[in-house]
Amino acid sequence: MNGLELNKIAAAILVAGIIAMVAGIVSEVLYEPEHPKTRGFSVAVTEAPAAGAPAAPQIVELGLLLASASIDKGKDIAKKCATCHTFGKGEANKIGPNLYGIVGSSHAHKADFTYSDAMKSLHEKTWDIEALYHFINSPQGAIKGTKMAFAGIKNPEEMAAVLAYLNSNSDSPKALPKDLKIK
Template identity: 45%
Template sequence: MERHVDSFEWNKIFGGLLAGLLAVLCVSIVSDMMFARHLPEKPGYEVAGVEEGPAEGAPAAEAEKPAAFYLASADVAKGEAVFKKCAACHNVDPGGANGTGPALHGVVGRGIAAAPGFGYSDALAGMKGKSWDWDALWGWLKSPKAYAAGNKMSFAGIAKPEDRAAVIAYLNSKSASPLPLPAAPAEEAAPAAEEAPAAEAAAPADAAAK
């Protein structure tokens, strides 16, 4: 004899399912409240080339001086160490082949977008006719994105001017004819304080009566 399930029993079945789903949802919400995740204020690792902004409340960074100021005393050995983060993409050896980036032997003073056989972005190809002089390299290494918007280089830049100058000095040494580093610019003399002449001493209070 067959047993037919009437609508009342179907309603009980659906009600039971809904009650179970509601219970699971409530348990999930309560567990999230009890075991809330808190992300660390600082990531557990740093990505090379990504520059951090100043901490909140930290004093403002000192304004950069002209590139020549840092280049005059740049440390080539330090530049070689800093350049290691670039060596995966760039070759600095004489006759070295292009890699992900163009070969950089003799780059100081060379024309922009002038490495033979390398496919430059439109941003740099449009700068042909200009050269990688001190100021151009300074701006590029500080922020490739800002110097030539739309270029293919993903490196964020070198924030510290001393490190930037060291890398440029190292690249300059990787040349058949290294250029002399620029001399440091003369420091601007502070304006001399104006001295009041002795003749301007205050007159006696009764001088007007004479």
């Protein structure tokens, strides 16, 4: 190997180094837009904490709401469900299963209804008031992959009324939880 070849090799290594460095700079430039975002956000927080901070999680005093919930009002609100569900004892399934006696029963409680895999996989779980709250409040949010295509009831008082109605709609209504808080 003569001196000229060594020079070529050295030059090649140098070029490779420069390319790596430039690539580094380029990727930094490409990712740069991320930085101002972060900075802008923290500035917003110091200037206006209320607007910038995420909303504090609302606690729903479901026990209290249940204590004064109207079963009749719940029955009325449950008309929203009647496109897909029947409520009376022994009535047929529709798009969704019959819901007689749902409080305290297992998930996927009807043997003659074809549930989603997501619902079937929870068969060991009991439909207590808390589980029903989360599911009826946000079906997809509570059980990802459920085939219940319903937006959910958002108003806590309406939720309490529906739950009181579902509980009453049974051979053996359960004692409603008094201290239940939902986060």
